Amino acid sequence: MTHYQINERDMMFNLKECPGLQALADTDGYEDTSEETLDLIFEQAKKFATEVLAEHFVVGDRQGCELVDGEVKLPEGFDNVWEQYAETGMVGINADAEFGGANLPHFFSSPVAEMECGSNVSFSMLPLLTRGAARLIYTFGTQELKEKYLENMYSGEWSGTMCLTEPGAGSDVGAGLTKAVPEGDHFKISGTKIFITWGDHELTKNIVHLVLARTPDAPPGSKGLSLFVVPKYLTDDEGNVIRSNDVTCGNIEHKMGIKASPTCVINFGTDDDCIGWLIGEPNKGMSQMFQMMNDARLEVGIQGMAQASAAYLSALGYAKERAQGSIRTAEGARPAKIIEHPDVRRMLLRMRAIVEASRAMIYHMSLYMDLAHHGKGDRERYRALSELLTPVVKSYGSDQGFRVTEMAIQTYGGYGFCQEYPVEQYMRDIKIASIYEGTNGIQALDLVFRKILMNKGAHLKVWLGDVAALCGELKGTRLEAQADALGKAAQTAAAVATKFGEWAATGKAEAVQYRATDFQEHLGHVMGGYFLLRQAQYAAKCLEGQPSPADQHFYEQKIVTTDYFIGDQVVQSVSALQHLMQVPFPGTDVSFD
Amino acid sequence: MTHYQINERDMMFNLKECPGLQALADTDGYEDTSEETLDLIFEQAKKFATEVLAEHFVVGDRQGCELVDGEVKLPEGFDNVWEQYAETGMVGINADAEFGGANLPHFFSSPVAEMECGSNVSFSMLPLLTRGAARLIYTFGTQELKEKYLENMYSGEWSGTMCLTEPGAGSDVGAGLTKAVPEGDHFKISGTKIFITWGDHELTKNIVHLVLARTPDAPPGSKGLSLFVVPKYLTDDEGNVIRSNDVTCGNIEHKMGIKASPTCVINFGTDDDCIGWLIGEPNKGMSQMFQMMNDARLEVGIQGMAQASAAYLSALGYAKERAQGSIRTAEGARPAKIIEHPDVRRMLLRMRAIVEASRAMIYHMSLYMDLAHHGKGDRERYRALSELLTPVVKSYGSDQGFRVTEMAIQTYGGYGFCQEYPVEQYMRDIKIASIYEGTNGIQALDLVFRKILMNKGAHLKVWLGDVAALCGELKGTRLEAQADALGKAAQTAAAVATKFGEWAATGKAEAVQYRATDFQEHLGHVMGGYFLLRQAQYAAKCLEGQPSPADQHFYEQKIVTTDYFIGDQVVQSVSALQHLMQVPFPGTDVSFD
Structure with missing residues (x-):
């Protein structure tokens, strides 16, 4: 038995019983949106995650990565894992069939990602980055570049990276100094990138770096960055290596978690012998990257939710088995399992609610992305919802996922702190999700300024309309009280957005920047409550049929979870949101000297 | 330069400018309560912490402990650290002079503990446990036992442990199975204890285990446990080893943090050759242990606050130095340090406020303990306050301290996740503080049932009286609004306690058990606000004199911190406390099947 468990019942409810799959029938352009294909993909991913990936969870952490004589040494067995993974064809799960992709919707790939991230998040970064790099080439590259790279990447022969960050620049990508000097049909590349995930390794025959660099005549800042494809090895038309491209790994970071994922310093052109090819137009590198970010941020939200789900299930299993203390009964006291103690039940219920709210939010966002790409209906509407949800999903999944791992450790007690059980590693692995792919503070600025204020709240209004519609549908039902509470919460969030707009305009x-992170957190709770309530609505409908006893139990508990989450978390977020409007920015009297 | 920094200004404000030191003048029984002695002790501890202990912070974590051929192998240099530590005489800082102790108040030892825990919490556990074990022998042991053990322990020749937990028992100490069979003047001991901090090592010539065990005729449960002193080696009257006492280390835990502190499985009497001596009366082991718990729980609160303070100062230093992004000005944009970004300032202010509130609470509790022991005034009053504060200090220091380390990592960004900087280790080290010495869930039950409901709120009323007095004093001053907000918060907390009493009686x-942890958290914020407000009152008084510019800045910032903490955290806790009364226990409809 491995450490990793999935909540297949809840995943299936999200995928098949809520109306997601039906909505996909109304799309045009995917290879396949049938339930059979979903089942096939799901079963394959489940088997791979619970067997292969989960078996390398502990060894990956304990052995970690090392740089030996300039080469990255990975934990035992990872070469074999990648080989098996590549065979499943999952690298190209969303990619165009023309280049060997499976061209399936996000709604299909999100549960696959959940299982990959939950069982081995370190490993999951390798296909994630490869997909991201390939998609940039696909979207902006010439036909020649596509033919040269994509099939090799989707087949898993080659992998990919994203090279944004530079020493001393961090989140301020526009301050990057890496140079690209034109030379015939290509450019000479020189510079150093840091924090490059899976930046170097021997798992694949080539590594395709997507590098932001500056041409000699480029304007300063982020508007002067262009995007280049810079392979580790130069190859001929058949993909055979001709020579090394002067791309070397200078160092790897020693981290608190995701230790099996090598985080590299990559040097380009140390010997002035590194070349790359421009992708798309010059000076458009940042905007090209931005177009990829929805996918990556969705995936980081999935990482948080997935590890939280695994940690919760692990803690739940322990709480059911571990005997401790006693419960008073009419006849005296009898021995108890720790799950019988109210404080433990409180933690378990809170964990469960956060995980289910996050999953509902994330799977819905995946669907919205699919409908925005290939829907036959109002694509703009789904684009608006996806864009609004992107920073929320990323930050909520990671921050609340971290909270869940913390409660999982607390549920275990002393053993939660010991490496004998998996929860301490979940906490260490998950922490980075709040930081990379744009810190959650940066997500909050994106949410407030770009996703709300810049379009005068238009995206938010789409979502508020959805909330109002749901509340209308639930009038007179058993869920009316929850709908009322949620409606009030959504209105309060809207009022904060209006207040932020006033502040920004005056x-x-x-003050808006100061309050953005707290706003994002509580909007996340309210949105989580909304998606849970939609699920409770479906659950209530299913209960009207003649469900099996097991199904009946599941549907009833979905309503219990929703009731708890709205009554406890969402209601408290209303106070918190109201508070954000009342208390001014502490302002200039604060000094850290 | 080492990783460790202290906020000496704030510590000195707590110790010397707030009226703690004056209050100690009104005690009888301490060796010395003079400012000169405080300074001497402080300087010695500061030098030791920032130089010796801090230098072993990283090596202790990276090397950790190993069990090799039944012997615990410690990280490099720890033998030398202990030798130097023992020479400072700090093991017996609070102990009776008759046995070589310094007999100084907790108000003096708390800042010493802060610096030991902040610079190397793994190491700090060794003197902590030694003190606890020695104090049990001192309080309940015969003169013969005292003479045999105490001087050797306070000098650091021998160390001590507390052996409570057993496999399968955990927090339910009363389920322990370790046996003690009478044999002449002593008992044959047999059984296994787990999670024994510094349970085995070679730093001292002997290890004195204080062991809870059950005599053959003892009643079941915690009322049948007796306390025994069981040394690793049997010694003659001069303390020379006669023979091994059949006490062996069976295993050590591999943990996410405090890796330099060996957490041992200790086997007693594997070869039926282990003896121990009863301490005090039989079957009183649990109540004897309970009498030691205030000290230990205060210390765990200090661990949390101390590591949080260190993490905050580390993040603050980084935020001041690290350039990133830009700030818009009238003339355009200029490069910025990350401390200039509002979201970073929010995190720094929140961290600072939690640390200062925790420190104020903890140093006050130390003083209350001193006044309860040796005060000339109303000792009952201070005993009541200390007892009420004990679970709050333990849980608030550890849980909120953990939050601070989390924000410190977030302030650093990607580097916060890397072992190049100390903050990730602070987070790993601090997590255990919410678990050991009674999980924070157990603290909450202690707070609500034992410290509040059992005495019908008498202890709480003492504290509410203090709050009312402070609010009265602040009428008409610049702090009146903050006092009003605090008074309202304290009344809300009292209303929750009343409601809990009604629930418990019906x-x-x-439902009370279910809500206890959330109540504890928010009462902690309100109490933190109270102690900060007292400090703001002193600061405001000091501002009326003619302080130096540096002092003036400190006093003003103390008021800013208080203003922020009450306006943001305490006010939000009022909503949360009100919420606790409104929402019923989710109850029997929740199922985890």
């Missing part, structure tokens, strides 16, 4: 943008 | 004790 020279108090700093 | 068969709804489970």
